[in-house]
Amino acid sequence: MNETIHWTEHDQNVQAIWGGDSRHPAPSHIQTTSQISAEQALHLMRQNTALLWRGDYHQGKQLLAAIKKRVHSKARTHTDFHKHRLQQAQHSRLFQQLLVEIQPNGLLKNSRAPNVAAALSDVFGSPNQHTLLLPLHLLLGYIGAHEWHKTGVAIPALNGQKIHVPYGVFSPVRGEYLELVAQTKLPAPCHTAWDIGTGSGVLAAILAQRGIPHITATDNSTRAIACAQANIQRLGLTEQIHIQHTSLFPSGSADLIICNPPWLPAKPSSDIETALYDPGHQMLQTFLTHAKNHLTPHGQVWLIMSDIAEHLGLRPAKALEQWINTAGLKLIHKTDIQPQHPKARQHHHALASARNREITSLWQLAAK
Ligand SMILES: C[S@@+](CC[C@H](N)C(=O)[O-])C[C@H]1O[C@@H](n2cnc3c(N)ncnc32)[C@H](O)[C@@H]1O
Structure with missing residues (x-):
């Protein structure tokens, strides 16, 4: 500027x-x-x-x-x-x-x-x-x-506590995937967790509330890091959650590695779209390729993905399964949820039909 x-x-x-x-x-x-x-x-x-x-x-x-x-x-x-x-x-x-x-x-x-x-x-x-x-x-x-940003978004999975999100950071306003993270059975033991691409810090906060004592949350966006830090501080979770400005993984290993990557493989056309678009699914693929090397022996990867890219013809069906397999990971369980989209807004939207068929899933993965 x-x-x-x-x-x-x-x-x-x-x-x-x-x-x-x-x-x-x-x-x-x-x-x-x-x-x-x-x-x-x-x-x-x-x-x-x-x-x-x-x-x-x-x-x-x-x-x-x-x-x-x-x-x-x-x-x-x-x-x-x-x-x-x-x-x-x-x-x-x-x-x-x-x-x-x-x-x-x-x-x-x-x-x-x-x-x-x-x-x-x-x-x-x-x-x-x-x-x-x-x-x-x-x-x-x-x-x-x-x-x-001032009003905040009340998060049911955080007992209604609010997450405050400024311009340019991914907002968990469409938060059906948060329930999946709050309810899925944690791996045992689960002393350490990483939240990769933390955005507002919301997933790290949910994991902290579930009692995981050592959580590291990373993001490569300066805005997201500042936002996550402010939210974690506001929620009083700084003892449990360490925020790190880095691309993808911190060093070491974790019992649980969670990631909600951008869902659409396309080029961002404005500064604020970088949390929504991941050209060529690059972040997702790099995440999957290296995740296994960072898991403890009983550790799990939780990947949150919608299948909207498939409905739009931007990712072949089964491509995600293939990438998981090639990365030396196997599927333990997949939980699906149907997003709620505000009807009024859909009306004029060219993506409405893809949106109507969209399913968001939590993929629980482990090393093969
Ligand atoms: C879809 S948002 C998810 C935010 C948050 N975890 C949530 O579920 O609400 C994806 C996040 O990944 C971050 N991101 C993209 N590429 C990254 C990378 N290479 N390393 C770390 N974070 C990345 C973006 O800045 C963005 O905050």
């Missing part, structure tokens, strides 16, 4: 730091406006003219909503996953062309705008020191995520 962008306003040269998603290039041509129809705005944005909104904040939100409505109403419903993703990425690039300026400490110049310092701190670690240009679409995402 440090590319400087320049534009001209009232015959003056102005500049700010680009605060958009690092995977999207900063706009090269910027025009300011405080009144424009959605149709005109879309016309300019499609020609790669980014619009810097100078009008009322709420009118800016309405303009963005009207732009999205237009774009979505004309969008095609793709049954092919890759075409659907491509369309999503194009839309996301387009929506990034409506900008707002944020002055140091989260102040917007637009009338009726909220102070967004706390929401920006959540994302960047501190309030902005410099003037930022940020897509309004992204800012609204930051504000929504900040509210969720």
